[in-house]
Amino acid sequence: MLIKNLFPRPEKDTLAMLDRFHATLSKTFPLKGKHREVLHKNVRDLSDSLTSDRESLKKDYMGDARLLGAYLHYFLPWNLYRMSRLFSGINPSVRDNGTIIDLGSGPMTVPLAMWMSMPALRDRKLTFVCVDRAPKVMNEGRKLFDRIAGPKAPWRIVTVKGSLGMKLREKGDLVVAANTLNELNLSARGKQQDPMGKLARTLRQYMAENGRLLLIEPGLRRSGETLSALRGLLLEQRLSPLAPCTHAGECPMTGLGKSPWCHFNFGIEGAPGKLMNLTRRARLTKTGLSLSFLYMTEGEAEHAEAVRVISEPFPLPEGRGQYGCSDRGLTLLHYPATGPLLYPGQFIVPQWPEETATDAKSGAVVLPVAIKQGKKK
Structure with missing residues (x-):
């Protein structure tokens, strides 16, 4: 079935969980006095490093308590809001006893967002295989998930220290890589002359039979360019686009040169007050959100000439x-x-x-x- 609306407004239940997020975070990751007083400054510093000064940011920046606190209090809740709206729209349903592979999991953003926005899955026995090179960040996310979902949640979470490309025993009914591809160096250097082709083959190998693949990236030109190129390579591997594409033909929004790139902007209705306040204190303008994504399946997809x-x-x-x-x-x-x-x-x-x-x-x-x-x- 063709997905009509990709970013519906969050349901009351989702907004309530987002509103309680900071109270929950204060229990699992309490800030020390000095870090709490300058949290807005740390948020601003990390935002600058993640955008205009990305090259100077260390790969293990999450090991810095100051930056980790800024990420958990600001970037994580905004990502939860962003992904909750997307998950509500595309509704990536997974069968009972199914497996979700979360590549570059960080603080469990994907399991948290799916729990908040997809109540139909909360009673299913699902296994999340969460892969990240920073175990400490995953552990913080795991504590958050346990608090938010509660002790009776049937979801089983397995954490794996590693990075995209490592071999896993499991195959995913749903494979997700969120805010992960933008951290890769996909330029052809040395022996690796086809990094994009290798990436497409790697993602495909994580998928179970009749599995689905979901890639979520910031709504930047370079992200749109990457996803458009991957889409073509994944089509060659007999995957079909479910969203946002309404066809399986050539992508007209490649992001190359002056070409437009596929990304979406949407509003922030119902965003938590504490998060909005922190955003203002950090002097970061936030009137809307954007993202680029690609959702594909091994099976056939309906397109309906839309x-x-x-x-x-x-x-x-x-x-x-x-x-x-x-x-x-x-x-x-x-x-x-x-x-x-x-x-x-x-x-x-x-x-x-x-x-x-x-x-x-x-x-x-x-x-x-x-x-x-x-x-x-």
């Missing part, structure tokens, strides 16, 4: 526009000057005109769209 809305709306000389993706390539949805719009991540089954125009600026095929009030999908 158009997925990718961008936020922008003005056109006559009306308004949004970029989307379809089996016809990059698509410009052209709306009237007034009236409802679709949200990034939603899709529409189009009524194409008999003769389609091409946008001179982007080269996108133009799709006229008029949505009636109350008829958004």
Whole structure:
């Protein structure tokens, strides 16, 4: 079934768990007085290091209590909010007694987000194989999960010290790598002339028969470029895209040169007050979130000739526009000057005109769209 809305607003149960997160964290990872007083400064420093000064950041930065505290109090809850919305949209259901492999697990972000946003899975006996090179970070996440899920949770969590590429005994019904690929050096150097091909083969080998693969990355150009390239290589290995793609053809949003890249922006409705306050104190602007992702399956996927809305709306000389993706390539949805719009991540089954125009600026095929009030999908 084609996924209609990738980022629905969080349910009350999810928001309640997110609201309680900092209270739970204060019990499992209490900050020392000096670290608590300067937490907002540490958050700002870590944010700068993870963005503009990434090359100077040590690989084992989580071993620094100051930076670990900043990550757990700021980056982890924002990632939980971001992933909870995605999990609610794509609904990656796993069978009872199934296995999820979480590559680059960090503080158990994926198990925590799935527990918070997917109540249908809370009664199933699932095994999470969490792989990370920093056991201390996984241990902190494990304590958080045990507190949030409670002692009767049927999920079994196995932690493995290592990195992406290591051999595992288990195969995953669902294999997830979240905020992991952006930390890899995927440039061709020395003997490794095909790092992207090797990565695609490695990810494929972790999957069980009829398994699924979910890759989640920041909504940056380099992430979109990486995921677009991987998508092509995984298609060659007979995987089919479930989302965000609505087709199995060539990706029109490669991120190469001036080409657009596939990423989504969405709002932060219901984000915890303590998290918002910490964000303001750290002088970090947060009016929305973004991510890039790729969700693929070993089986066949339904596509239904739909158009997925990718961008936020922008003005056109006559009306308004949004970029989307379809089996016809990059698509410009052209709306009237007034009236409802679709949200990034939603899709529409189009009524194409008999003769389609091409946008001179982007080269996108133009799709006229008029949505009636109350008829958004």
